[in-house]
Amino acid sequence: MGGKFDVIGLGMSCVDCILKVESVENLNRVSVLDWTIQGGGKASTAMVAAARLGAKTSVITRIGQDEAGELIISEFKKYGVDTSRIIVQEGYSTPVLFILVDAKGSPRWIDAKVLKDCVLPEPVKHMVKLAEAKNQFKNIIIRKHVEGEFDFVTEGRILLLDCFQPECLDAAIAARKNNVETCLDMYFHPNLKELLRNITYCIPSRRAAANFTGETDPEAMCRKLLRLGPEVVGVTLGEEGSVFMTKKGEVVKQKAFRVQVVDTTGAGDVFHGAFCYGVAQGWSLPKIVEFSSAVAALKCRRLGGRAGIPSLDETEGFLRRFKQSINMT
Numbered sequence: 001m002g003g004k005f006d007v008i009g010l011g012m013s014c015v016d017c018i019l020k021v022e023s024v025e026n027l028n029r030v031s032v033l034d035w036t037i038q039g040g041g042k043a044s045t046a047m048v049a050a051a052r053l054g055a056k057t058s059v060i061t062r063i064g065q066d067e068a069g070e071l072i073i074s075e076f077k078k079y080g081v082d083t084s085r086i087i088v089q090e091g092y093s094t095p096v097l098f099i100l101v102d103a104k105g106s107p108r109w110i111d112a113k114v115l116k117d118c119v120l121p122e123p124v125k126h127m128v129k130l131a132e133a134k135n136q137f138k139n140i141i142i143r144k145h146v147e148g149e150f151d152f153v154t155e156g157r158i159l160l161l162d163c164f165q166p167e168c169l170d171a172a173i174a175a176r177k178n179n180v181e182t183c184l185d186m187y188f189h190p191n192l193k194e195l196l197r198n199i200t201y202c203i204p205s206r207r208a209a210a211n212f213t214g215e216t217d218p219e220a221m222c223r224k225l226l227r228l229g230p231e232v233v234g235v236t237l238g239e240e241g242s243v244f245m246t247k248k249g250e251v252v253k254q255k256a257f258r259v260q261v262v263d264t265t266g267a268g269d270v271f272h273g274a275f276c277y278g279v280a281q282g283w284s285l286p287k288i289v290e291f292s293s294a295v296a297a298l299k300c301r302r303l304g305g306r307a308g309i310p311s312l313d314e315t316e317g318f319l320r321r322f323k324q325s326i327n328m329t
Helices: 042-052 067-079 122-134 149-155 168-177 192-196 206-213 218-226 267-281 285-299 312-328
Strands: 005-010 014-021 032-040 057-060 062-064 087-089 096-101 107-110 156-161 181-184 232-236 242-246 251-254
Touching (some): 005 042, 005 149, 005 267, 014 067, 014 122, 032 042, 032 067, 042 156, 042 267, 057 149, 067 122, 149 168, 156 267, 168 192, 206 218, 218 232, 242 285, 285 312
Parallel strands (some): 005 057, 005 156
Antiparallel strands (some): 014 032, 096 107, 232 242
């Protein structure tokens, strides 16, 4: 089971331009307090998180022959993520996203047009121009995969999918046939039910799980999703923590760790990366969930989805101090 890599991710990559503001309520008066430009994307950021923790990771993603694509590759290399399977596709525009983060650390995705008349740092202004230029082109349809194209997924201990690439179903099937575990950051996919039949760990956000299942209670969401195929289902609940269930009847409830929150952008992505790292280590489910919660919380102390991702030593130290503080009370 698995080989060259601990974790392989397949999903979308983008560039995130993140602006810290006092409030996101009045978009006509955006005053920038802080800013950052980082790589983004669910599976992509998860691979960065797993790499920061010490895992050998690779990413299967698609970028354009453009400046944003070059930024994405350079950042993957900076964090030690293997880039040999990145597809650089002519005619495809690498997505550039813009995110406003308020004083509480809550993000709001906005159209680049909102920022057109705002006073912005030059690098962000440049990204706005890039985004506007991209809107002139229509991204081409992803080509159909060929026989054996997804053999690469068998080189990982676990495969993470984010639903944003049409190929993820074929990759999940290939992984399952070769006894490679799969983890899904569930979102809309035209063949979601078939996809779920080939997933080991399904970990949606509360919103994604509620939209799909029609349930409001996280445990009810887990039960309904478990019936569709996954062996383990977990629903992430933001500041309320998470709930996990297994087909064998195990239930794991994890409270969120308290930190000084600057930005929650990408916290769920980082959780998935840490979760896959724990699976690759062979840990028990309760240990994996606790660890992933800590990594995701620590990420929130800095602006952007990746800048605050902690190392393994930092995370273990945080958990050790947390448990010591409990024992003292």
